[in-house]
Amino acid sequence: xxxxxxxxxxxxxxxxxxxxxxxxxxxxxxxxxxxxxxxxxxxxxxxxxxxxxxxxxxxxxxxxxxxxxxxxxxxxxxxxxxxxxxxxxxxxxxxxxxxxxxxxxxxxxxxxxxxxxxxxxxxxxxxxxxxxxxxxxx
Numbered sequence: 001x002x003x004x005x006x007x008x009x010x011x012x013x014x015x016x017x018x019x020x021x022x023x024x025x026x027x028x029x030x031x032x033x034x035x036x037x038x039x040x041x042x043x044x045x046x047x048x049x050x051x052x053x054x055x056x057x058x059x060x061x062x063x064x065x066x067x068x069x070x071x072x073x074x075x076x077x078x079x080x081x082x083x084x085x086x087x088x089x090x091x092x093x094x095x096x097x098x099x100x101x102x103x104x105x106x107x108x109x110x111x112x113x114x115x116x117x118x119x120x121x122x123x124x125x126x127x128x129x130x131x132x133x134x135x136x137x138x
Contacts (some may be wrong), residue, residue, distance in 0.1 A: 030117075030125045040069075040085045040114040041092045044078040048105040055079060058105055067095045078110070089113065 002009065016022045045062075049055050055073055062082060063071045070083040082100070086092040092111065101109050117125050 038085050038087065039089055039092055040083065042112045042114070043082040043084060043096060043100065044074075044110040044112070045080040045082055045100065046107040046109075047079050048107060049079075050105065058103065061103060062100065065095070065099055067092075067099075078108075 004012075013022065047055065047058050050057060059071055059073065059080065062068060062080065065084075067084045067086060068082055069085055070081075072081045073079065074081050084092055084095060086095065092113070096109055096111055100106065119125060
């Protein structure tokens with residue numbers, strides 16, 4: 001498809017890994033099919049940016065917590081979107097109340113718990129790939 005030899009593709013992949021373009025390879029797991037009760041939550045965080053560094057220093061402080069799986073700077077009604085996981089709701093609540101909300105310049109947090117995942121990273125998780133609508137025929 002790329003009109004390259006296998007060795008050329010291997011070399012390009014190695015270069016992209018070295019340059020930090022390809023950062024990590026990982027498996028996408030449908031945790032609903034695994035007997036594991038992890039709880040995931042998205043926390044909307046409003047913060048006061050600091051002069052000369054903006055949001056970067058507070059973002060660094062937050063993403064270094066082991067509970068944090070992802071962190072994004074957002075536009076809109078809140079500043080940061082923090083994705084965390086824990087063994088149960090109490091563990092996530094403890095993280096928010098004792099670690100996240102107590103950081104200087106954090107003005108407010110709103111926690112949203114993930115109830116069910118339907119699609120992740122472009123993959124439909126329930127295995128249904130056919131459209132539910134009937135085909136229209138003349």
